[in-house]
Amino acid sequence: MSAGKLLLVEDEPNVGSTLEERLRHEGFEVAWAKGFAEALGFVKSSGAAPFELALLDVGLGDGSGFDLASEIRARSAATAVVFVTALGRPEERVQGLELGAEDYIVKPFHFRELLLRVQNALKRARGIARGSGAPGASSVEIGRARVDFAAFSARRGAEAISLTHKECALLRLLHERRGCVVSREEILSEIWSSDELPTTRTVDNFILRLRKLVETDPSDPLVIRSIRGIGYQLVTEREKS
Amino acid sequence: MMLLLVGWWGSLLYSQAERIAELEKRVGASPEHVVEARFRARRMIVWESSALFVLLLAAAGAGLWMLFRDSRRTRELEAFFASITHELKTPLTSIRLQTEALADSGEATGRQAELLRRLLEDTGRLEGQVERMLELARLEGGGIVFLREVPVAAWLESALRPWREVHSGRLELEVNVPPNLSIRADAAALDVILRNTLENALKHGASERTKVSISAGRAADGVELTIRDDGAGFPGEPRDLGVLFRKGPSSKGTGIGLYLVTTLMARMGGSAEFDGSTGFRTRLRFSTGEAS
Numbered sequence: 001m002s003a004g005k006l007l008l009v010e011d012e013p014n015v016g017s018t019l020e021e022r023l024r025h026e027g028f029e030v031a032w033a034k035g036f037a038e039a040l041g042f043v044k045s046s047g048a049a050p051f052e053l054a055l056l057d058v059g060l061g062d063g064s065g066f067d068l069a070s071e072i073r074a075r076s077a078a079t080a081v082v083f084v085t086a087l088g089r090p091e092e093r094v095q096g097l098e099l100g101a102e103d104y105i106v107k108p109f110h111f112r113e114l115l116l117r118v119q120n121a122l123k124r125a126r127g128i129a130r131g132s133g134a135p136g137a138s139s140v141e142i143g144r145a146r147v148d149f150a151a152f153s154a155r156r157g158a159e160a161i162s163l164t165h166k167e168c169a170l171l172r173l174l175h176e177r178r179g180c181v182v183s184r185e186e187i188l189s190e191i192w193s194s195d196e197l198p199t200t201r202t203v204d205n206f207i208l209r210l211r212k213l214v215e216t217d218p219s220d221p222l223v224i225r226s227i228r229g230i231g232y233q234l235v236t237e238r239e240k241s
Numbered sequence: 242m243m244l245l246l247v248g249w250w251g252s253l254l255y256s257q258a259e260r261i262a263e264l265e266k267r268v269g270a271s272p273e274h275v276v277e278a279r280f281r282a283r284r285m286i287v288w289e290s291s292a293l294f295v296l297l298l299a300a301a302g303a304g305l306w307m308l309f310r311d312s313r314r315t316r317e318l319e320a321f322f323a324s325i326t327h328e329l330k331t332p333l334t335s336i337r338l339q340t341e342a343l344a345d346s347g348e349a350t351g352r353q354a355e356l357l358r359r360l361l362e363d364t365g366r367l368e369g370q371v372e373r374m375l376e377l378a379r380l381e382g383g384g385i386v387f388l389r390e391v392p393v394a395a396w397l398e399s400a401l402r403p404w405r406e407v408h409s410g411r412l413e414l415e416v417n418v419p420p421n422l423s424i425r426a427d428a429a430a431l432d433v434i435l436r437n438t439l440e441n442a443l444k445h446g447a448s449e450r451t452k453v454s455i456s457a458g459r460a461a462d463g464v465e466l467t468i469r470d471d472g473a474g475f476p477g478e479p480r481d482l483g484v485l486f487r488k489g490p491s492s493k494g495t496g497i498g499l500y501l502v503t504t505l506m507a508r509m510g511g512s513a514e515f516d517g518s519t520g521f522r523t524r525l526r527f528s529t530g531e532a533s
Contacts, residue, residue, distance in 0.1 A: 014338075018335065019338065021342070086327055086330040086334075087327075089379060093387075107330045107331065107334040108330055108364075110337070195395075197392055197399070198392075199390035199392055201389075201390045202389075
């Protein structure tokens, strides 16, 4: 059984072929694209069996890996993205993570480190995909937004908003446990891996973003309530009544 | 400023010319001569003031142009430096990947395994040099840091993992950090600081096995992280530590590592302090406030 279906995008032949070989050896099913256009072709042709994770180099000969990540998110929202690049400036890392990437790995790296981070990202992505069903089938009303967990998107009136994997996972965790208080520590262990160095403040920042999506007035939250010193509680109309 | 200088100089000359004309009048010079002398003096003042102004303007322009040319050249050199170092990263990745593949295959034993271990160790050293050059170019070009809450224990566990794997035979790591301690820092900058400190410990440590202790705790105005090794310490002037390109008497390094530690800590709103009297100790102070 395959350890996961991966798209590897790397334009440097020695790095690409060694990575492909080693990932295959670890049990992954790997499609290696040597550029932007070829990678997009793989994504388009993957159809009903999308890639679980894409390992993207940023400086590609025929385009940017950042743009490719946006294209992949638009076409295959369930595919988790991990950047593997020589661009290691703080502003570049932030740009990559703001695009919704699960991780950002700077070259040169240890293969074991890469493998561990790929496995962690896949574990999280599978957790998010678990029970999502087909896009549209899993949509729920949360506050003033209709959220489609399988499509990683939300709709607020006529406005369509795409969600990152983590935003989607956090919202789903709170929705699955609606009416109950979920502690920050529990959220951290469910959604983040310790390698990402998250803190309880990381959770608070994500909650702020989700409140902007679901609350009528984010400064006076009625849907995602803070329970002082403990965590958060999602309250739907049923719990309110 | 330049206009004020020329104006002051012109008005001084003008008042002197007026005083001379007044004196000439008093000693009985003809009124026509006094008028003619005053006209000549004013004309001279206008010409000299204008010439001085143009001269000063030209000098200031030349100075500015040289400053601009130097700054552009510095920027170009920094960009070139950054790009060439960046280009080194890809082949280094390839070398590391392939060497690791050979080492992990289990096919190399005995002498071959030892050679592969050395190759990996030297690849790591080369990676460290490239990272130092890249980070130096970035910081000298005004590079920024992104501060966020970093849990110290989780960061150390992740950052030390490769060191424990690659240098398990030569490096003994002892970590003593409270579980819920966080600092406000840039995680990538922390990795650079840790790498430079550990590489120094290996370079100047005992030939057989170097022991490095890492401890952290709350201090009066923030959090203190101390990295201490049991190596030879630093025999030179303590004030030279952390100064760019300044090395100890026996150091083979580039004189960049500790400068990066000092600069990155300052950018994160903290400070670094070194003590090489017994072994080598790096004390990092993280402020709880905002970075500068």
